[in-house]
Amino acid sequence: xxxxxxxxxxxxxxxxxxxxxxxxxxxxxxxxxxxxxxxxxxxxxxxxxxxxxxxxxxxxxxxxxxxxxxxxxxxxxxxxxxxxxxxxxxxxxxxxxxxxxxxxxxxxxxxxxxxxxxxxxxxxxxxxxxxxxxxxxxxxxxxxxxxxxxxxxxxxxxxxxxxxxxxxxxxxxxxxxxxxxxxxxxxxxxxxxxxxxxxxxxxxxxxxxxxxxxxxxxxxxxxxxxxxxxxxxxxxxxxxxxxxxxxxxxxxxxxxxxxxxxx
Ligand SMILES: Cc1cc2nc3c(=O)[nH]c(=O)nc-3n(C[C@H](O)[C@H](O)[C@H](O)COP(=O)(O)O)c2cc1C
Numbered sequence: 001x002x003x004x005x006x007x008x009x010x011x012x013x014x015x016x017x018x019x020x021x022x023x024x025x026x027x028x029x030x031x032x033x034x035x036x037x038x039x040x041x042x043x044x045x046x047x048x049x050x051x052x053x054x055x056x057x058x059x060x061x062x063x064x065x066x067x068x069x070x071x072x073x074x075x076x077x078x079x080x081x082x083x084x085x086x087x088x089x090x091x092x093x094x095x096x097x098x099x100x101x102x103x104x105x106x107x108x109x110x111x112x113x114x115x116x117x118x119x120x121x122x123x124x125x126x127x128x129x130x131x132x133x134x135x136x137x138x139x140x141x142x143x144x145x146x147x148x149x150x151x152x153x154x155x156x157x158x159x160x161x162x163x164x165x166x167x168x169x170x171x172x173x174x175x176x177x178x179x180x181x182x183x184x185x186x187x188x189x190x191x192x193x194x195x196x197x198x199x200x201x202x203x204x205x206x207x208x209x210x211x212x213x214x215x216x217x218x219x220x221x222x223x224x225x226x227x228x229x230x231x232x233x234x235x236x237x238x239x240x241x242x243x244x245x246x247x248x249x250x251x252x253x254x255x256x257x258x259x260x261x262x263x
Pocket of ligand 1: 017018072116117119140154159192196197221225
């Protein structure tokens with residue numbers, strides 16, 4: 001990723017929020033080609049397949065939602081589906097979060113709204129659009145479209161029950177005190193989407209300037225949430241000219257290391 005892409009993503013992550021009502025219109029040529037040309041950066045984990053479906057206004061049957069309509073998006077124009085081998089569990093989840101969030105931020109910068117969907121969809125309806133291979137599963141979906149400006153009851157409720165965490169709740173005092181690019185990178189993580197707004201991430205210092213991310217809870221979508229947080233952290237660091245990379249060291253742990261200046 002270039003520094004200018006990171007700048008663009010950083011702006012997008014500051015304005016992004018989940019949208020659940022779209023206008024059902026066809027995406028523009030520019031939106032379609034930009035999304036189609038994205039060469040997303042990878043964590044180098046697992047084997048994830050990305051599928052893009054453009055069916056303006058004809059995707060409501062896929063996003064059915066359950067309890068209190070959580071997961072029901074209406075007027076969706078396009079969806080991204082991420083699939084992986086059945087046995088490729090948390091690796092595919094992290095990879096999905098890291099790659100999918102690049103689509104989310106690119107979409108935001110193109111004037112599109114988005115909503116991650118971790119499982120509130122009709123699998124039969126989806127399979128009619130995205131054929132799954134044998135032993136392949138859907139890791140997550142992302143709904144895309146031009147957002148309609150309305151009150152989002154589901155979004156408001158979710159955030160009332162699970163409030164956005166303060167920076168001191170997602171990072172150790174030692175890390176926060178280390179200065180440099182860290183505060184802005186953690187602020188970018190704070191704004192990240194997560195399943196049911198659980199924000200299951202905790203950042204601490206490692207050895208020699210490393211930053212260690214661990215999961216603060218367990219759950220099927222936690223790896224996806226961690227991948228998203230890693231992407232936000234990476235983008236905000238790079239936008240400040242700090243180039244690093246994440247090394248995943250386990251199902252719920254990853255280490256961010258700075259690259260030498262001339263890398
Ligand atoms: C992996 C993942 C799965 C999600 N699944 C759903 C879902 O099924 N239905 C839904 O309405 N929102 C879903 N969301 C959106 C979250 O509820 C939302 O990101 C969170 O409440 C924070 O709100 P914000 O995105 O507006 O900042 C999901 C988010 C993530 C990251």
